[in-house]
Each structure stands twice: as structure tokens, then as C-alpha cells.
Amino acid sequence: MQKYILIIGACGQIGTELTLALRQMHGGAHVIASDIREGSENLMETGPFEILDATDYDALEEVIAYYEINEVYLMAAMLSATAEKFPMRAWNLNMNTLFNVLNLAKDKKIDKVFWPSSIAVFGPNTPENSTPQNTIMEPTTVYGISKQSGERWCNYYHNKYGVDVRSIRYPGLISWKTMPGGGTTDYAVEIYHKALSEQKYTCFLEADTELPMMFMDDAIRATLELMNTEPENIKIRSSYNLAAMSFNPAQIAEIIKKYIKDFEISYEPDFRQAIADTWPNSIDDSQAQNDWGWKPKFDLEKTTEEMLNNLATN
Numbered sequence: 001m002q003k004y005i006l007i008i009g010a011c012g013q014i015g016t017e018l019t020l021a022l023r024q025m026h027g028g029a030h031v032i033a034s035d036i037r038e039g040s041e042n043l044m045e046t047g048p049f050e051i052l053d054a055t056d057y058d059a060l061e062e063v064i065a066y067y068e069i070n071e072v073y074l075m076a077a078m079l080s081a082t083a084e085k086f087p088m089r090a091w092n093l094n095m096n097t098l099f100n101v102l103n104l105a106k107d108k109k110i111d112k113v114f115w116p117s118s119i120a121v122f123g124p125n126t127p128e129n130s131t132p133q134n135t136i137m138e139p140t141t142v143y144g145i146s147k148q149s150g151e152r153w154c155n156y157y158h159n160k161y162g163v164d165v166r167s168i169r170y171p172g173l174i175s176w177k178t179m180p181g182g183g184t185t186d187y188a189v190e191i192y193h194k195a196l197s198e199q200k201y202t203c204f205l206e207a208d209t210e211l212p213m214m215f216m217d218d219a220i221r222a223t224l225e226l227m228n229t230e231p232e233n234i235k236i237r238s239s240y241n242l243a244a245m246s247f248n249p250a251q252i253a254e255i256i257k258k259y260i261k262d263f264e265i266s267y268e269p270d271f272r273q274a275i276a277d278t279w280p281n282s283i284d285d286s287q288a289q290n291d292w293g294w295k296p297k298f299d300l301e302k303t304t305e306e307m308l309n310n311l312a313t314n
């Protein structure tokens with residue numbers, strides 16, 4: 001059977017790179033990008049694109065039937081900082097899109113689903129170092145509540161209806177191709193842009209706020225590896241812990257200074273500090289390592305080199 005893939009939220013930070021990677025693997029015509037707005041030139045030119053509001057079940061079903069889609073990556077979501085400002089909009093977007101996709105899979109209109117979860121599922125009562133796969137969660141943010149609920153529903157649809165849904169709890173993601181939007185970990189991308197353009201950056205988190213992070217190439221590879229794993233090897237149908245590196249703003253600033261000697265960081269924590277304070281410092285991803293052989297390639301040094309080189313030349 002021919003494989004046709006739909007990416008929902010294809011113009012976002014993860015969606016853009018995921019779409020391009022999938023088009024490389026399967027050919028542009030097999031990977032349909034969709035979003036509520038148009039995206040980068042590269043994305044628009046390399047394969048089909050549909051304007052699609054995935055909270056609209058009928059519109060989604062129509063696109064899936066038209067392109068004979070069998071696999072869906074649901075990357076549309078409102079992230080943690082924005083969700084605190086618009087709780088109901090975040091809940092409706094994050095949950096209704098998921099229900100629409102899970103119900104299409106339950107009704108056998110698609111075969112396979114990827115849905116991203118996040119370190120935001122953890123909360124202030126979670127062990128903060130080497131956070132285990134199974135532990136106290138109790139998220140306190142709107143975004144975290146939606147992701148934890150989503151995880152429970154993914155697990156439920158798998159157990160009850162046999163839906164092949166797979167998920168990763170992404171750490172903060174760092175990329176040079178597309179900006180993140182409305183997250184608490186966004187500082188780790190902004191800092192590279194400002195380091196190059198102004199040689200200084202005012203950080204919205206405190207110097208010692210350590211968070212789990214990952215370079216986008218690792219995140220995309222992890223996603224594709226999980227989706228290519230034989231179903232019987234996937235033991236977790238809520239969402240897998242995934243790790244690559246952990247650092248705080250002072251540490252990333254130190255490494256940037258090796259490349260840009262005059263770089264200066266200052267700190268003006270805002271409401272995002274309270275969100276970051278409830279998230280883990282580091283993540284234990286041994287289950288992902290054991291079940292599907294996960295291994296990261298990018299540490300903070302390598303990420304910094306990639307970010308500064310690519311941002312300086314692109």
C-alpha cells in the first residue's frame with residue numbers, strides 16, 4: 001500500500017522540519033502539509049499544502065479522504081506561555097484536534113498517529129532530577145494539563161480500540177530554521193539570534209533555571225525512529241520520556257561567549273519563571289533507549305556550534 005502522510009501544524013517549529021524530513025524520505029507528493037496559515041517558502045514549494053483548521057472534524061476528514069492519508073502527525077498546539085493567557089482556547093485547540101485524529105483512527109480512516117507530549121506534563125511534586133518515565137505528575141499549567149490529559153486519551157484509545165498512536169515527551173527544542181512560538185523554553189533559541197545580532201540578551205528566566213533541552217535534528221530523528229519501530233516493541237502508549245542535554249541560562253551564555261567574546265546576558269524573569277520552576281531539571285529516558293534504541297547526538301557544545309554557524313550564514 002502507498003503511504004500518504006498528513007502533517008497538521010506543518011508551519012510550526014517542529015512541523016516545518018518534520019515535513020521537510022518526511023518529504024526527503026517519501027517524496028514531496030506523499031507528504032501533505034497543513035496549517036491555518038501558510039509557511040516558509042521551502043515548505044510551500046516542496047509538496048502539497050492545505051489550509052486546514054484541525055478542530056473542524058469534517059474539514060479534516062475531507063483532506064484525509066481526498067489524499068488517501070494513512071498516517072497523521074498532529075503537531076498543532078498552543079504552547080505553555082500563550083496557554084496561560086488563553087486557557088479555554090488552549091484546551092479546545094489541544095484537545096479537540098487530538099480527539100478528531102484519534103476518532104479517525106478508531107474508525108479506521110487512518111492507520112497510524114503521532115502526537116507530541118512534553119516535559120510540561122510534570123509538576124512541582126515530580127522528582128526533578130532524572131525524572132522517571134512513571135512518576136508523580138500533577139502538572140499545574142494549562143498546557144501541561146492538556147498534554148497529560150492527551151496522554152491518558154492516547155493510552156485509552158490504544159487499549160480500548162487498538163489505535164496505533166505513538167508519542168514523545170519533548171524537552172525544549174532548539175532549531176535555527178523556524179522560531180518557536182509561545183513556549184517557556186523559547187529563550188534557548190532567542191539567545192542565539194540576539195547573540196549574533198546584538199551581542200547581548202535579556203533572559204526571561206533566572207540564571208540557574210535548569211531545563212531539559214534537545215537540538216531539533218535529534219527530535220526529528222527520534223520521532224521518525226519511534227514511528228518506524230515495530231508496534232510490538234512499543235511498550236508505552238501514553239508518551240515516552242526523551243532526553244539529550246540539560247542546562248541553565250548561565251551555562252548556555254558561557255558557551256556562547258567562547259564564540260562571541262563580547263556576549264553579555266542579563267536576567268529579567270517574568271511569568272514564565274513560575275512555569276519553568278515546576279518542570280524537571282533532567283529526564284530519565286531509559287525506556288526509550290531500551291524499547292527503540294534512542295540515543296541523542298547533540299550536546300550543548302555541538303548545538304551551539306550548529307546554531308551559530310547556521311544562523312550566521314542563512
Ligand code: SER
Binds near residue numbers: 119170173182186
Ligand atoms: N517547549 C514547550 C514550551 O515551552 C514545552 O513543550 O511550552
